[in-house]
Amino acid sequence: xxxxxxxxxxxxxxxxxxxxxxxxxxxxxYRKAEQDYLDILSxxxxxxxxxxxxHLLEVQQRNLSVxxxxxxxxxxxxxxxxxxxxxxxxxxRDLQQMLDIGHDTLRHPVELIDGVRESVTEIARDYPVxxxxxxxLFHQEPQAYFCRVRANFRKALKTIGSVSSRRxxxxxxxxxxxxxxxxxxxxxxxxxxxx
Amino acid sequence: xxxxxxxxxxxxxxxxxxxYxxxxxxxxAIIARYIDLDSTGLRATLLATERGNLAQxxxxxxxxxxxxxxxxxxxxxxxxxxxxxxxxxxxxxxxxxxxxxxxxGIAEAVEQVAQRFRVxxxxxxxLFHQERKVALCGLTAFQRxxxxxxxxxxxxxxxxxxxxxxxxxxxxxxxxxxxDIAPVVELGGWGVYMPYHATWxxxxxxxxxxxxxxxxxxxxxxxxEALDKMAQGA
Numbered sequence: 001x002x003x004x005x006x007x008x009x010x011x012x013x014x015x016x017x018x019x020x021x022x023x024x025x026x027x028x029x030y031r032k033a034e035q036d037y038l039d040i041l042s043x044x045x046x047x048x049x050x051x052x053x054x055h056l057l058e059v060q061q062r063n064l065s066v067x068x069x070x071x072x073x074x075x076x077x078x079x080x081x082x083x084x085x086x087x088x089x090x091x092x093r094d095l096q097q098m099l100d101i102g103h104d105t106l107r108h109p110v111e112l113i114d115g116v117r118e119s120v121t122e123i124a125r126d127y128p129v130x131x132x133x134x135x136x137l138f139h140q141e142p143q144a145y146f147c148r149v150r151a152n153f154r155k156a157l158k159t160i161g162s163v164s165s166r167r168x169x170x171x172x173x174x175x176x177x178x179x180x181x182x183x184x185x186x187x188x189x190x191x192x193x194x195x
Numbered sequence: 196x197x198x199x200x201x202x203x204x205x206x207x208x209x210x211x212x213x214x215y216x217x218x219x220x221x222x223x224a225i226i227a228r229y230i231d232l233d234s235t236g237l238r239a240t241l242l243a244t245e246r247g248n249l250a251q252x253x254x255x256x257x258x259x260x261x262x263x264x265x266x267x268x269x270x271x272x273x274x275x276x277x278x279x280x281x282x283x284x285x286x287x288x289x290x291x292x293x294x295x296x297x298x299x300g301i302a303e304a305v306e307q308v309a310q311r312f313r314v315x316x317x318x319x320x321x322l323f324h325q326e327r328k329v330a331l332c333g334l335t336a337f338q339r340x341x342x343x344x345x346x347x348x349x350x351x352x353x354x355x356x357x358x359x360x361x362x363x364x365x366x367x368x369x370x371x372x373x374x375d376i377a378p379v380v381e382l383g384g385w386g387v388y389m390p391y392h393a394t395w396x397x398x399x400x401x402x403x404x405x406x407x408x409x410x411x412x413x414x415x416x417x418x419x420e421a422l423d424k425m426a427q428g429a
Contacts, residue, residue, distance in 0.1 A: 066291050068323025072257040079264060080284055088277040092268045095280055099265055106251050137322035138253025138344045 015123055019133030023120070024143055025111045030074065036101045037078050040094050044086045056081045070136030075102030106139060110146040197385065197426055198360045200308050202337075203369030204318030204325065206391040208305075209332055210296045213393050215259065218286050222263050225279050229271040241266045246397065253344050255321025260287030291324055295331040300415035302334060307419045309336035317341045317354065317367070319374065346374035348381050355382070366425060368418055372400040380408045387412060387421045 020026035037056065038047040045052060059081040060074065067073030078098045082090050123129055133140050205211035223237050244266040245259065252258030263283050267275045308314055316337040318325050325342045339358070343350050355365055362383035369375025369389065376386035377400060386409040410421040 063288075066288055067257060068321075070323075072252060072261060072321075075261060076257060076284065076287075079280065083277045083281050083284075086277070088281070090277050092271065092273045092275045092277075092280070095264065095277065096268045096273070099261060099268075102261065103251060135322075136253075137342065141344055 012127060015127045015129045016132045017120065017129060019131060019140060019143060020135065021113075023112060023116050023131070024146075025113060029105050029108050033071075033074065033078075033101050033105045036104075037082070037098065040097050041082060041085065041090075043094065044090060052085065055085050059084065068136070069134055071102055071105045071139055072136060074105070075099060078102075110143045196364060197312060197366050197422065198364040199315060199358055199366075200312045200422065201315050201317045201354075201365065201367040201369075201379075202305060203367070203371065203375045204316060204328060205320065206298075206370045206393075207368060207375070207389060208297060208301050208316070208334065209328060210298065212391060212395060214290050214293055215395065216393055218259070218263075218290055221286050222267070222283060225282060226267060226270055226275075228279075229274055232270070237270065240270055242397070244269070249397075253321070254319055255324055256287055256290045257321055257324075259290075260284060263287070291327075295328050295333075297332060297334075298415060304415040304418045305334055305336050308422065311419075312422070313338050313358075315339040315341065315358065317343065317346070319343050319346045346371075346378060348378040351378050351382055351384070355384075366422065370394070371398040372403045373398050376405065376409055377403060380405055385409070385425050387418055387425075389413075389415070389418070 017023055034053065034056065038052065041047050041052060047053075056078065060077040063073060063077050063080070067076060075098065078101065079095055082095065082098055120129060131144055133144060202208060219238070219241070222241065223234055226232070226237055241263065245262045248258060248262050248265070252261060260283065264280055267280065267283060305314060314336050316329065316334075316339070318329070318340075319342070322342055329340055329342075341354055343354075351362075351365075351367075355362055358365070362379070363385075365379065366385040366387060367375050367379040368387040370391040371394070372388060376388050380386055386405060388405070388409050388411045390411070390413075410424055412418055412421050
């Protein structure tokens, strides 16, 4: 656990917020999708075997370089993994249900995490705040829009696939705010040209 | 006075639609093993599925593959075998990693235009796939790269505000009247329409009249000349 951040040199001029699981709930929906996937597969194989869930993760990881992050990639990986692990015996009807998992996940309402609205509003009194979120552009945009309206962002930065490729303005005075600091900081380091 | 020239990506800078068209033919060949339906009927069903899913998936290959799988299940009444679904998926993956092939003369044209105007790239579709193409295309003249989920008047209005130019100071170069030309002209901008030999049905805009603000060119080497014409009218 990180107990304190090093004191930045000079005043912080901009505070960036991550989207998924920092401002709004996301992982819960992915977990639900994974459970639904296992429920469908239970008609074919023993889903209590931890290998089944691990296999899906392996397929998702190997596809990451082709699909990137997001629900559509997850759904495609589920279809691929299901075909693979059932030795191609899965029926088309059950594959359609995998597609439906994707539809359901894309349709879920945006739920802000408790306290986010107040916290962003408070921080926004002292600093300009921006939203920096990664993943599927088409899915992130409505979530970002909702958040912008509900959590009083003055300006929402666009979705990015890889942080370093969308450098904007001077990043030398940015400070990340995210529970998973290890994941966020390299991204900010990239913006700052220090990675 | 034109200040900024925007370039579209797919089928303006690099080849795209013909890869989708080939995927469509491969898809039809797979479905033909299950049902007796002509190409027109298959296409209509797939297009209807894609359009139905557009609001949820947005543009791009991943949404196309998901729609193809859905349409395949639907068209075959649930009889399609898992191995054939896998083939459709692999086809889609191939599309995502195909090499980026610039269209003839476009690299020179962009360089030439960049000597006179600020140039930006405005492309729509799947973020991850578009970023890959931008990274691999080798074109370095663009001052900004904008990957957007939709190219409508609202999107262009927002971008022009960010670019700090007025609509009449902006020209968009692209192959789609619906996405590249009409919304820009609607705002008071200009268009260089460079049709590609293949266009997705969804992008067609029959009988569009650019109201004297659009110049059509038949190749990348004519873009600079078209901008000259526009400058005289601007």
